[in-house]
Amino acid sequence: MRLSEIGIFLFFVNAAFSNNFIFSRFLGNCPYLGVSNKLETATGMGVAVVFVMGIASLFCYLTYEYILVPLGLQYLNTIAFILIIAALVQFVEMFMKKSLQSLYSALGIYLPLITTNCAVLGVTILNMNSGFNLLESVLSGVFGAIGFLLAIVLMAGVRERLESSEIPKAFKGFPISLIIAGFMSVAFMGFSGLVK
Amino acid sequence: MSTNAILYAIAVLGGLGIGFGLLLTLADKVFYVPVDERVVRVREAVAGANCGVCGYPGCDQFAEAVVRGEAPVTGCTPGGGASASALAEIMGLDNVDVEPTVARVRCQGGDGIAKDSFQYQGFKTCRHAMSLSGGPKLCPTACVGLGDCERVCQFDAIRMVNGLSVIDPDKCTACGACITECPNSLIKLLPRAATVTVRCMNTQAPKPANLSCDHACIGCKRCEKACEYDAIHVTNFLAEIDVEKCTLCEACVAVCPKQSITVSK
Numbered sequence: 001m002r003l004s005e006i007g008i009f010l011f012f013v014n015a016a017f018s019n020n021f022i023f024s025r026f027l028g029n030c031p032y033l034g035v036s037n038k039l040e041t042a043t044g045m046g047v048a049v050v051f052v053m054g055i056a057s058l059f060c061y062l063t064y065e066y067i068l069v070p071l072g073l074q075y076l077n078t079i080a081f082i083l084i085i086a087a088l089v090q091f092v093e094m095f096m097k098k099s100l101q102s103l104y105s106a107l108g109i110y111l112p113l114i115t116t117n118c119a120v121l122g123v124t125i126l127n128m129n130s131g132f133n134l135l136e137s138v139l140s141g142v143f144g145a146i147g148f149l150l151a152i153v154l155m156a157g158v159r160e161r162l163e164s165s166e167i168p169k170a171f172k173g174f175p176i177s178l179i180i181a182g183f184m185s186v187a188f189m190g191f192s193g194l195v196k
Numbered sequence: 197m198s199t200n201a202i203l204y205a206i207a208v209l210g211g212l213g214i215g216f217g218l219l220l221t222l223a224d225k226v227f228y229v230p231v232d233e234r235v236v237r238v239r240e241a242v243a244g245a246n247c248g249v250c251g252y253p254g255c256d257q258f259a260e261a262v263v264r265g266e267a268p269v270t271g272c273t274p275g276g277g278a279s280a281s282a283l284a285e286i287m288g289l290d291n292v293d294v295e296p297t298v299a300r301v302r303c304q305g306g307d308g309i310a311k312d313s314f315q316y317q318g319f320k321t322c323r324h325a326m327s328l329s330g331g332p333k334l335c336p337t338a339c340v341g342l343g344d345c346e347r348v349c350q351f352d353a354i355r356m357v358n359g360l361s362v363i364d365p366d367k368c369t370a371c372g373a374c375i376t377e378c379p380n381s382l383i384k385l386l387p388r389a390a391t392v393t394v395r396c397m398n399t400q401a402p403k404p405a406n407l408s409c410d411h412a413c414i415g416c417k418r419c420e421k422a423c424e425y426d427a428i429h430v431t432n433f434l435a436e437i438d439v440e441k442c443t444l445c446e447a448c449v450a451v452c453p454k455q456s457i458t459v460s461k
Contacts, residue, residue: 063212067208067212068208071204071208072201072204073201073204073205073208076205076208076209079209080208080209080212083209083212083213083216084212084216087216087219087220090220091219091220091223094220094223094224094227095223095227097227097229098226098227098228098229099227105257166319
């Protein structure tokens with residue numbers, strides 16, 4: 001699914017809807033269920049993921065293409081990517097604390113959480129397996145993260161409604177959330193044939 | 197070749213690791229943000245559970261707010277008295293200033309005392325009852341008595357007695373959970389020492405207030421006249437005690453015709 005073949009709009013639809021990280025790749029479910037209690041925090045988390053996934057895609061592509069491939073060390077990708085993501089998130093956090101105080105206080109608690117978000121590692125490895133070039137990698141990271149943002153915001157909206165509804169005791173809390181996540185995933189299957 | 201592959205792998209991963217390590221060390225210096233050392237000390241003195249009881253997203257934000265003087269040093273409930281006195285010391289306050297507070301229910305309208313306006317038979321929660329026609333009591337700010345506060349209390353300090361919420365001051369930690377839960381905002385955080393309280397929040401005009409509850413404040417101002425210290429005032433047909441000025445002389449308790457003002461434990 002190359003950018004040159006399908007154009008940027010379909011590329012976006014593909015990354016954000018057809019292959020949504022939560023609903024069809026089942027990556028990043030931990031923050032999706034853990035931080036979706038309130039719309040406000042869910043949005044914060046989603047925006048932080050967009051930010052981190054974009055730059056993680058960029059740096060992982062550079063490392064893979066200019067360090068690992070020339071030396072024939074492609075098999076080291078997983079461990080190298082984890083290292084890059086962890087260091088990058090830490091660096092971004094320091095940078096934001098100094099220069100972007102308002103953004104830091106908005107995203108502050110969520111940034112460290114993203115280090116261990118499997119969607120971030122997932123997108124970098126998927127980029128590499130699909131043979132994406134630099135632009136495609138970054139776009140796929142950002143668009144995929146927008147799909148994640150959409151999923152977590154939708155879920156938070158539903159869960160805020162659930163707070164005030166009468167739910168049978170056995171389903172209260174996580175059980176009903178998991179059922180809803182399942183329904184949303186089924187709904188997103190409707191996008192699956194959209195990009196050929 | 198195979199030896200080279202191993203060496204390359206070690207060199208690349210080691211290089212990346214050392215590179216990032218140096219980068220982060222450098223970044224720590226370049227992007228160093230001077231932090232008020234009191235923030236660090238406050239952060240260490242609080243319970244550190246990131247529970248959010250203080251009203252801030254986490255302990256870090258609470259510590260910053262304490263140092264800015266926005267949050268009270270007693271704000272960390274899980275830390276209890278130990279963290280409060282530690283914080284007071286860091287902030288240079290006297291321990292005397294750390295006034296213990298307690299939640300008090302400002303209503304006496306239990307079953308038969310506050311008159312019913314209709315028979316409520318819906319879900320057994322105060323919030324739901326209050327959403328119907330102004331609530332099941334004639335007084336719009338009466339204790340509904342269905343125990344929302346009792347259920348939200350983590351410290352087992354609230355009991356429903358004859359349809360009225362009763363807080364055990366010995367068990368109450370002043371965490372404030374019930375205060376936000378009560379749909380009528382009847383529970384208030386007051387200094388433990390302020391034992392004389394107006395236990396009513398009714399702001400109806402005298403006549404409907406008189407009809408709706410045996411202990412409703414009708415705004416007669418007898419307490420205002422009886423108080424020698426200018427500590428009690430009637431506004432909106434409701435007496436309010438200024439805890440700063442009140443000397444606990446109980447003159448107002450004696451003159452109140454509806455026994456709205458009481459002495460609590």
